[in-house]
Amino acid sequence: MTPGMKYIDDFRDPATAKALVERIRRDAGAAPVRLMEVCGTHTVAIARGGIRPLLSGAVTMLSGPGCPVCVTPDGYIDAAIALGTERGALLASFGDMLRVPGTSSSLEKEKGTGLEVRVVYSPLDAVTLAAAMPDREIVFLGVGFETTAPAIGGAIRTASERGVRNFSVLSSVRTIPEAMGVLAADPEVRIEGFLCPAHVSVVIGTDAYRPIAHRYGIPCVVAGFEPLDILLGISMLLRQKKEGVARVENEYSRVATAAGNRKAQDLIRDVFVPCDTGWRGIGVIPGSGLRIADRYASFDAEKKFGHPVVYAPSVSACRCGDVLKGKILPVDCPLFGKACVPEEPYGPCMVSSEGSCAAYYKYGAL
Amino acid sequence: MHDKILLSHGEGGKRTRDLITKVIARYFDSPVLSPFFDAGLLGRIEGEIAFTTDGYVVTPPFFPGGDIGRLAVCGTVNDLAVCGAKAVAISCGLILEEGLPMETLELALAAMRDAAKEAGVTIACGDTKVVERGKGDGIFITTAGIGVSVDGWRPAPSEIRPGDRILLTGTMGDHQVAVLIARQNLAIAAPVESDVAPLSGMLLPLLPRFAGKVRFMRDPTRGGVGVTLNEMAAAANARFVLDEAHLPVRESVRGVCEILGFDPLYLANEGKAVLIVAGDAAEAIVSALREHPYGREAATIGEVLEGAAGVRMRTFAGGMRAVDYPVGDQLPRIC
Numbered sequence: 247m248t249p250g251m252k253y254i255d256d257f258r259d260p261a262t263a264k265a266l267v268e269r270i271r272r273d274a275g276a277a278p279v280r281l282m283e284v285c286g287t288h289t290v291a292i293a294r295g296g297i298r299p300l301l302s303g304a305v306t307m308l309s310g311p312g313c314p315v316c317v318t319p320d321g322y323i324d325a326a327i328a329l330g331t332e333r334g335a336l337l338a339s340f341g342d343m344l345r346v347p348g349t350s351s352s353l354e355k356e357k358g359t360g361l362e363v364r365v366v367y368s369p370l371d372a373v374t375l376a377a378a379m380p381d382r383e384i385v386f387l388g389v390g391f392e393t394t395a396p397a398i399g400g401a402i403r404t405a406s407e408r409g410v411r412n413f414s415v416l417s418s419v420r421t422i423p424e425a426m427g428v429l430a431a432d433p434e435v436r437i438e439g440f441l442c443p444a445h446v447s448v449v450i451g452t453d454a455y456r457p458i459a460h461r462y463g464i465p466c467v468v469a470g471f472e473p474l475d476i477l478l479g480i481s482m483l484l485r486q487k488k489e490g491v492a493r494v495e496n497e498y499s500r501v502a503t504a505a506g507n508r509k510a511q512d513l514i515r516d517v518f519v520p521c522d523t524g525w526r527g528i529g530v531i532p533g534s535g536l537r538i539a540d541r542y543a544s545f546d547a548e549k550k551f552g553h554p555v556v557y558a559p560s561v562s563a564c565r566c567g568d569v570l571k572g573k574i575l576p577v578d579c580p581l582f583g584k585a586c587v588p589e590e591p592y593g594p595c596m597v598s599s600e601g602s603c604a605a606y607y608k609y610g611a612l
Numbered sequence: 613m614h615d616k617i618l619l620s621h622g623e624g625g626k627r628t629r630d631l632i633t634k635v636i637a638r639y640f641d642s643p644v645l646s647p648f649f650d651a652g653l654l655g656r657i658e659g660e661i662a663f664t665t666d667g668y669v670v671t672p673p674f675f676p677g678g679d680i681g682r683l684a685v686c687g688t689v690n691d692l693a694v695c696g697a698k699a700v701a702i703s704c705g706l707i708l709e710e711g712l713p714m715e716t717l718e719l720a721l722a723a724m725r726d727a728a729k730e731a732g733v734t735i736a737c738g739d740t741k742v743v744e745r746g747k748g749d750g751i752f753i754t755t756a757g758i759g760v761s762v763d764g765w766r767p768a769p770s771e772i773r774p775g776d777r778i779l780l781t782g783t784m785g786d787h788q789v790a791v792l793i794a795r796q797n798l799a800i801a802a803p804v805e806s807d808v809a810p811l812s813g814m815l816l817p818l819l820p821r822f823a824g825k826v827r828f829m830r831d832p833t834r835g836g837v838g839v840t841l842n843e844m845a846a847a848a849n850a851r852f853v854l855d856e857a858h859l860p861v862r863e864s865v866r867g868v869c870e871i872l873g874f875d876p877l878y879l880a881n882e883g884k885a886v887l888i889v890a891g892d893a894a895e896a897i898v899s900a901l902r903e904h905p906y907g908r909e910a911a912t913i914g915e916v917l918e919g920a921a922g923v924r925m926r927t928f929a930g931g932m933r934a935v936d937y938p939v940g941d942q943l944p945r946i947c
Contacts, residue, residue: 296931
């Protein structure tokens with residue numbers, strides 16, 4: 247047995263979990279406390295761990311907008327399809343993007359009629375692909391948050407250094423704290439505590455949430471993705487509420503630090519600049535996107551092909567927007583489990599493996 | 613003999629004859645398998661007959677712990693075994709791609725011979741086709757198998773009732789992870805071997821020894837334990853509740869799954885069985901399984917409870933959640 251794997255077991259101990267659940271129930275008040283897990287990986291871990299029903303009556307866990315596929319707007323998918331069908335580009339993408347609906351189609355449907363899409367596991371794979379196919383334009387669909395941004399930035403830098411000119415990125419990179427700010431200010435959502443993402447925080451550092459804790463008086467706890475991480479994080483949020491304080495605490499101190507990963511931050515600053523960007527269901531959030539910096543403009547697919555991504559609010563019965571904002575639970579959407587299922591998804595929250603609707607559907611039946 | 617398979621090896625002429633008599637017959641030396649008859653003559657078989665078939669297209673054909681030949685025999689032997697039948701005879705259909713190294717074919721044939729010997733089954737008939745280069749993937753094998761039920765046992769999902777226990781004969785996901793690693797496009801190295809093995813020697817003696825206690829058996833191949841249990845729960849119209857803490861997973865497999873985001877519950881196995889047994893016999897059956905080399909890590913992984921049909925899991929955190937069929941995993945050929 248390797249020590250690393252033993253380490254995971256330590257965060258899955260049933261007896262400790264039981265004690266934490268009891269503590270959470272003791273510390274919770276008469277009405278359920280409204281906490282939001284911001285990150286899709288937390289959403290899945292909570293569903294897989296069966297944690298939501300375990301805390302029912304004490305804590306209501308709202309699922310946040312931290313699923314990159316889910317918040318990518320229709321216009322982005324439309325632009326990607328256009329680059330492939332009208333400009334002959336070969337698209338390289340993470341697998342999750344294939345079934346996300348655009349305005350009238352998806353990459354998967356177009357693939358069936360000739361659109362060329364390759365599933366890759368890393369942005370660098372797309373650079374390798376471009377180098378191997380010099381007579382094709384390869385466009386990587388750069389979707390993600392601060393965790394993916396350094397990998398996408400690294401791929402752009404590598405392409406630049408190696409002179410791979412037929413590689414570009416259609417960027418839809420977003421930053422989490424700005425979205426949290428919008429939700430914190432929304433009186434309809436009424437968030438009493440944020441369970442902050444583990445991996446994003448490793449990059450940006452836990453200090454990044456201080457403005458939210460201070461300005462909105464909402465406790466923030468950075469937590470890991472194992473069941474005990476999550477229960478301990480929730481317990482720490484309740485303790486803050488009980489003491490009447492709102493600060494940033496770090497349950498995930500075994501990996502995340504206050505300042506974060508400077509090297510990754512430098513890489514992001516080198517390749518990207520902040521911009522306003524549209525989030526599906528939420529709208530345009532100022533300063534919440536990362537566009538490719540002008541010195542790397544030749545790797546920016548929007549500029550290279552003169553085909554900007556247009557943001558327009560989607561119009562359908564799908565309530566992904568309200569789910570992403572924590573205003574309703576997935577089960578409250580009229581399409582959930584009926585017109586919208588993982589095999590035939592209507593909205594992106596049912597497509598992505600990190601989507602809250604998919605997590606509710608897959609693990610929710612009791 | 614040529615060092616590569618040629619189209620003419622499949623055309624029925626002299627080269628086909630040479631391939632059969634000089635290569636294949638060297639491995640499958642059985643009185644039943646005559647190169648001069650069109651069928652294997654098995655004679656009279658007493659008992660309740662079970663019959664099954666399967667195709668094997670795994671890529672790569674050789675992987676740590678096994679290969680397509682061993683897989684082709686074990687898969688069919690196991691399909692019979694979990695239905696309570698001892699394999700009597702199996703067929704061997706070879707679909708070879710032009711240009712396949714003769715050595716590759718011989719290694720696969722040797723593995724089939726060894727696995728058949730271990731399972732005590734005769735390879736009783738066969739067929740060989742050769743497809744043009746580019747129309748196959750080296751070697752495909754199909755096998756069909758005839759078995760005889762032990763003591764007339766047959767699967768009885770309708771006998772499953774609350775209080776029954778769910779047993780698994782060992783760790784999950786070894787086969788699929790071994791094949792994925794052997795494909796070498798994941799840039800991951802881990803010491804994982806496929807579990808491919810014939811299970812008849814372990815499972816069939818349980819049936820007379822624990823008469824009336826074993827209700828239902830399945831081998832969790834494609835889709836893994838998760839899908840197999842869903843199918844079993846549907847067949848039994850029963851509620852299965854698993855204990856996450858009791859699911860056996862090898863550390864190395866778990867490590868690979870953590871990195872790639874796979875759930876071992878849905879990974880294929882080729883040497884494991886799931887058993888639903890009477891609660892009062894569960895402990896003794898687990899002990900009996902553990903006496904066998906292929907069952908050393910057998911465990912009780914859950915129980916049958918009253919309530920809505922389907923599969924649920926008691927999690928590490930002490931919660932309860934659904935275990936459903938997976939949707940749309942783009943995993944490549946593994947068996």
